[in-house]
Amino acid sequence: MPLLPDGSEKGLRGYAEERGVRRRIGMAPPAREIDRHAPYKRIATEEAWTFPELVKAQVDYLNGPDAPDDASLRMAGMFAGLPRLQAMLTDIGAGRLAHMDEYGIDRQLLLLTAPGVQVVRPGDGTALAREANDRAAESCRKWPNRYSALAAFDPRDVAGSVKEIERAMTTLKLNGAVLNSHFQGRYLDEPAYEPILEALAGHDAALYIHPTAPYNAPHYAARGFFGALAGFPHDVWLHAQGLIFSGAFDRYPNLRLVIGHMGECMPLNLYRFDWMQDNADGVPGLRGGQPAVRLKQPVSYYFLNNIWITTSGVGWEPAIRFCMEVMGPERVLYAMDYPYQQSSDEVAAYDAMAIDPAHKRMLMQENAERVFRLGIS
Numbered sequence: 001m002p003l004l005p006d007g008s009e010k011g012l013r014g015y016a017e018e019r020g021v022r023r024r025i026g027m028a029p030p031a032r033e034i035d036r037h038a039p040y041k042r043i044a045t046e047e048a049w050t051f052p053e054l055v056k057a058q059v060d061y062l063n064g065p066d067a068p069d070d071a072s073l074r075m076a077g078m079f080a081g082l083p084r085l086q087a088m089l090t091d092i093g094a095g096r097l098a099h100m101d102e103y104g105i106d107r108q109l110l111l112l113t114a115p116g117v118q119v120v121r122p123g124d125g126t127a128l129a130r131e132a133n134d135r136a137a138e139s140c141r142k143w144p145n146r147y148s149a150l151a152a153f154d155p156r157d158v159a160g161s162v163k164e165i166e167r168a169m170t171t172l173k174l175n176g177a178v179l180n181s182h183f184q185g186r187y188l189d190e191p192a193y194e195p196i197l198e199a200l201a202g203h204d205a206a207l208y209i210h211p212t213a214p215y216n217a218p219h220y221a222a223r224g225f226f227g228a229l230a231g232f233p234h235d236v237w238l239h240a241q242g243l244i245f246s247g248a249f250d251r252y253p254n255l256r257l258v259i260g261h262m263g264e265c266m267p268l269n270l271y272r273f274d275w276m277q278d279n280a281d282g283v284p285g286l287r288g289g290q291p292a293v294r295l296k297q298p299v300s301y302y303f304l305n306n307i308w309i310t311t312s313g314v315g316w317e318p319a320i321r322f323c324m325e326v327m328g329p330e331r332v333l334y335a336m337d338y339p340y341q342q343s344s345d346e347v348a349a350y351d352a353m354a355i356d357p358a359h360k361r362m363l364m365q366e367n368a369e370r371v372f373r374l375g376i377s
């Protein structure tokens with residue numbers, strides 16, 4: 001099934017083929033120069049990459065006789081058919097550094113792009129996660145001042161994930177972990193995945209939940225809305241609320257969650273979440289019929305203590321200022337979303353934002369150093 005109703009991929013080709021070009025309409029920032037002497041480093045915290053063996057594993061499964069009905073796997077197949085996008089995604093060396101220099105980005109945090117290893121044939125994911133983490137770690141070693149990386153893991157292999165998170169955080173010294181939201185409709189709030197939460201908390205690894213296309217959702221595909229216009233934020237919202245209402249942050253007070261794309265819009269709703277909490281808090285049968293959990297805190301508490309957000313794809317001052325106000329300036333981190341979204345005007349717009357200079361420095365640099373334990377300053 002094609003991901004867009006007319007069978008085309010033009011929506012994606014737009015930003016893949018016209019790098020840095022954006023029509024100046026609506027909310028897009030005006031043309032500006034990047035400040036080459038900004039009083040902060042720019043650390044971009046949700047920057048996508050992949051490698052050919054993973055793309056091949058995704059495409060082979062998609063085209064094989066045992067292909068599942070998985071919109072995320074179809075999305076991987078669509079990305080695989082965009083050569084310029086693939087060239088940018090698979091370069092975690094000099095080519096990417098040239099783009100970073102062009103945009104004034106001091107450091108990228110590398111995240112294995114959606115849908116990652118969690119859509120390949122069951123049983124193949126952990127080996128590919130190990131390969132991904134080895135490759136990312138190699139780039140971090142080679143360019144220690146430019147790259148950091150989050151660890152990939154395949155949550156369908158719980159024991160393998162626990163081992164790989166440990167190896168990534170200790171031997172490879174990566175900076176946290178990334179999950180591309182659901183895996184064939186499963187979520188980390190289900191009891192089977194508890195050891196993964198325990199490993200993340202135990203190794204002080206922040207978990208970044210990045211979107212993917214919703215599972216088994218023909219109503220999204222039929223409208224071409226599997227992505228950022230609807231499906232992506234909806235799925236991460238579900239994942240995050242599931243984790244909160246499972247009591248994960250009460251069981252692991254040190255568990256840290258990072259959510260991109262301006263917190264997938266959730267900060268705007270903290271008031272309503274607290275108001276509606278009684279509809280879900282302690283109610284049996286939620287989250288796939290699991291037992292009732294009554295949270296120790298209001299929902300907003302977890303957004304102010306366990307959750308950080310990044311601005312990936314939303315270089316928009318009113319939204320950033322609002323999130324800083326309600327969550328605190330220490331909880332909002334800069335991200336670009338390279339190579340899916342990239343614009344020198346957007347980088348320059350951050351420089352021009354009327355934000356307290358100390359908070360701007362937290363946004364662009366210091367929060368990332370703290371959340372991902374970058375060990376630099």
Ligand code: MN
Pocket residue numbers: 046210260312337
């Ligand atoms: Mn993204």
